[in-house]
Amino acid sequence: MSLKKLTSMSLEFSYSADLKKSEFKILDQTLLPFEEKWLIVESLPQMVEIIQSLRVRGAPLIGVSASLMLAKLAIENKSQAELQKAATELYESRPTAVNLMVCIDRMRAVLNSKFSLENVVNEAVAIFDEDVQLCDRMATNGAALFVDGDQILTHCNTGGLATAGVGTALGVIAKAHAQGKKIHVYVDETRPLLQGGRLTTWELQKLKIPYTLITDNMAAQLMSLKKITKAIVGSDRIAANGDFANKIGTYSVAVNCFYHQIPFYVAAPYTTVDPTCASGELIPIEQRKPSEVLGVQGHFGSVQWAPLDSKVYNPSFDVTPAKLVAVWILDRGVYTQKDVDAGVFLK
Amino acid sequence: MSLKKLTSMSLEFSYSADLKKSEFKILDQTLLPFEEKWLIVESLPQMVEIIQSLRVRGAPLIGVSASLMLAKLAIENKSQAELQKAATELYESRPTAVNLMVCIDRMRAVLNSKFSLENVVNEAVAIFDEDVQLCDRMATNGAALFVDGDQILTHCNTGGLATAGVGTALGVIAKAHAQGKKIHVYVDETRPLLQGGRLTTWELQKLKIPYTLITDNMAAQLMSLKKITKAIVGSDRIAANGDFANKIGTYSVAVNCFYHQIPFYVAAPYTTVDPTCASGELIPIEQRKPSEVLGVQGHFGSVQWAPLDSKVYNPSFDVTPAKLVAVWILDRGVYTQKDVDAGVFLK
Numbered sequence: 094m095s096l097k098k099l100t101s102m103s104l105e106f107s108y109s110a111d112l113k114k115s116e117f118k119i120l121d122q123t124l125l126p127f128e129e130k131w132l133i134v135e136s137l138p139q140m141v142e143i144i145q146s147l148r149v150r151g152a153p154l155i156g157v158s159a160s161l162m163l164a165k166l167a168i169e170n171k172s173q174a175e176l177q178k179a180a181t182e183l184y185e186s187r188p189t190a191v192n193l194m195v196c197i198d199r200m201r202a203v204l205n206s207k208f209s210l211e212n213v214v215n216e217a218v219a220i221f222d223e224d225v226q227l228c229d230r231m232a233t234n235g236a237a238l239f240v241d242g243d244q245i246l247t248h249c250n251t252g253g254l255a256t257a258g259v260g261t262a263l264g265v266i267a268k269a270h271a272q273g274k275k276i277h278v279y280v281d282e283t284r285p286l287l288q289g290g291r292l293t294t295w296e297l298q299k300l301k302i303p304y305t306l307i308t309d310n311m312a313a314q315l316m317s318l319k320k321i322t323k324a325i326v327g328s329d330r331i332a333a334n335g336d337f338a339n340k341i342g343t344y345s346v347a348v349n350c351f352y353h354q355i356p357f358y359v360a361a362p363y364t365t366v367d368p369t370c371a372s373g374e375l376i377p378i379e380q381r382k383p384s385e386v387l388g389v390q391g392h393f394g395s396v397q398w399a400p401l402d403s404k405v406y407n408p409s410f411d412v413t414p415a416k417l418v419a420v421w422i423l424d425r426g427v428y429t430q431k432d433v434d435a436g437v438f439l440k
Numbered sequence: 441m442s443l444k445k446l447t448s449m450s451l452e453f454s455y456s457a458d459l460k461k462s463e464f465k466i467l468d469q470t471l472l473p474f475e476e477k478w479l480i481v482e483s484l485p486q487m488v489e490i491i492q493s494l495r496v497r498g499a500p501l502i503g504v505s506a507s508l509m510l511a512k513l514a515i516e517n518k519s520q521a522e523l524q525k526a527a528t529e530l531y532e533s534r535p536t537a538v539n540l541m542v543c544i545d546r547m548r549a550v551l552n553s554k555f556s557l558e559n560v561v562n563e564a565v566a567i568f569d570e571d572v573q574l575c576d577r578m579a580t581n582g583a584a585l586f587v588d589g590d591q592i593l594t595h596c597n598t599g600g601l602a603t604a605g606v607g608t609a610l611g612v613i614a615k616a617h618a619q620g621k622k623i624h625v626y627v628d629e630t631r632p633l634l635q636g637g638r639l640t641t642w643e644l645q646k647l648k649i650p651y652t653l654i655t656d657n658m659a660a661q662l663m664s665l666k667k668i669t670k671a672i673v674g675s676d677r678i679a680a681n682g683d684f685a686n687k688i689g690t691y692s693v694a695v696n697c698f699y700h701q702i703p704f705y706v707a708a709p710y711t712t713v714d715p716t717c718a719s720g721e722l723i724p725i726e727q728r729k730p731s732e733v734l735g736v737q738g739h740f741g742s743v744q745w746a747p748l749d750s751k752v753y754n755p756s757f758d759v760t761p762a763k764l765v766a767v768w769i770l771d772r773g774v775y776t777q778k779d780v781d782a783g784v785f786l787k
Binding site: 311398411 | 738
């Protein structure tokens with residue numbers, strides 16, 4: 094019996110062609126960069142825990158993982174009703190990642206109106222494949238903007254750990270490197286959760302792309318010394334007018350790029366565009382718990398250095414206005430302010 | 441026998457009027473904010489260790505502490521030669537704090553050409569007193585710029601823990617608060633060494649000044665939301681043209697203030713001005729060890745989250761050009777760009 098296999102930097106899903114057996118493995122991202130442990134996913138409660146504890150993270154990857162979980166349960170001969178119940182549980186496993194809802198809604202459409210084992214598996218595989226393709230297209234579109242000698246600043250983690258494919262912003266960087274362009278990456282550590290320091294560094298090492306880790310407040314000085322030529326980030330939501338939300342700290346990067354006349358790019362799949370959201374100030378900003386700012390917590394250890402009763406401000410995201418963006422790199426193309434003004438994000 | 445006593449937030453030096461006894465206590469800053477432990481300083485090697493391990497820190501305070509150590513040794517009847525040797529050892533205890541060299545040079549002048557127990561003690565006391573007075577004058581000059589409702593961003597620690605007096609930038613803030621002005625402070629945590637998160641928070645709690653702790657990359661978002669009205673920082677060196685060096689991250693604050701049209705102030709004593717340094721690019725920038733960026737280390741604990749072999753960039757300071765400064769707050773007065781252009785820093 095032949096085996097089909099979907100693989101990414103942090104997912105592995107294999108299944109027999111007769112849809113009788115499957116194996117689902119997920120790289121536990123909470124243990125990175127020091128330990129690469131693959132979890133074998135065997136039950137729905139385990140998958141929910143994996144999502145909620147951020148062992149799998151990155152909005153696109155969460156949606157893909159949840160969809161593959163439904164495929165696995167279908168292969169295990171779960172009934173239509175059981176799969177519908179599982180879909181609901183997965184849908185509710187994390188509240189803010191829009192991709193999770195979009196993916197589960199696609200799976201539900203199949204579960205509800207054209208249910209069959211083959212259709213469920215095919216839809217999950219299609220979701221995986223589409224994510225890979227969107228990343229590839231973004232990467233190709235974006236890589237064309239980079240040249241030999243570019244010193245690229247990036248923020249947070251937007252690579253193969255956040256998607257089923259090569260990533261968004263980091264996928265663009267990886268593609269430029271794969272094309273043989275001599276580039277170097279400055280990695281913002283990305284306080285408070287350190288996705289840059291922990292995950293982007295790990296990915297760049299894997300990809301053998303030269304990088305230098307900095308604290309977020311060092312980027313401006315590097316710009317003043319002309320050591321950064323371009324900046325590229327991902328996005329959690331793009332409004333119809335081109336304003337976009339991304340990991341806290343992104344806006345400061347954009348302002349500093351503007352001041353130093355450095356091109357500032359954002360890379361995201363079309364699914365990140367929200368045509369119903371007119372502009373950035375309408376994007377809700379999640380506030381997170383104070384402990385993340387009072388210290389650091391992770392599998393690497395936990396310490397607190399600030400007085401426990403300190404008042405803390407801890408928004409997870411900030412909003413960057415369209416006017417600070419040089420171009421928007423999407424799977425469908427590279428858009429300028431003129432394109433955005435002409436309504437390219439309204440469709 | 442009457443007792444004379446010099447006290448600051450983190451120093452206590454008392455001596456009998458007949459110069460036969462003294463006691464020198466230093467607050468161990470490495471244990472803050474969780475433990476307030478006063479060290480009794482009893483020997484030169486202990487004092488050198490205290491300086492080198494950053495138990496006492498802040499350029500002005502290091503110079504004051506070293507001077508008082510020489511006074512204590514003089515009270516213990518050390519010979520002129522022994523004191524000269526001790527001066528050299530203290531001078532070399534830390535390489536970059538200019539105030540230490542300036543203070544020890546003043547003490548050496550007394551040791552070399554008008555040596556007596558009384559003169560040595562008097563010079564150290566004068567150094568302490570002058571630092572207190574410089575802080576008071578800066579505080580008074582600067583506080584006049586603040587009004588009810590001000591939301592003030594500050595970076596690093598520039599208060600009573602860094603000087604013998606009320607501080608530089610934080611002294612200005614404390615004075616405005618003491619004058620009854622309703623202000624609120626946003627404290628940059630100040631990666632990598634977290635002087636904001638550990639020390640400025642502790643001082644503001646002591647002073648009962650309301651504050652909110654943020655990661656450095658959040659300030660720009662607060663500015664865009666109009667939640668910051670003014671920013672004030674200290675300085676490690678001011679060039680003749682008004683450019684100045686300060687803790688890494690200061691420049692990013694300045695750029696963001698410029699973009700958001702928020703007044704950006706620098707506060708420092710006249711001793712920080714270096715008339716022999718024409719402009720900012722001539723100020724040498726110390727590079728520090730990678731471990732500070734790969735994780736955090738302190739009495740609060742030590743963790744590392746980045747791959748050990750990550751290449752790291754870790755400058756201790758950055759340079760902010762004069763054009764981004766609204767005014768320079770010195771003990772001698774408040775100066776504008778016009779004053780600087782007229783050569784006020786050349787004297």
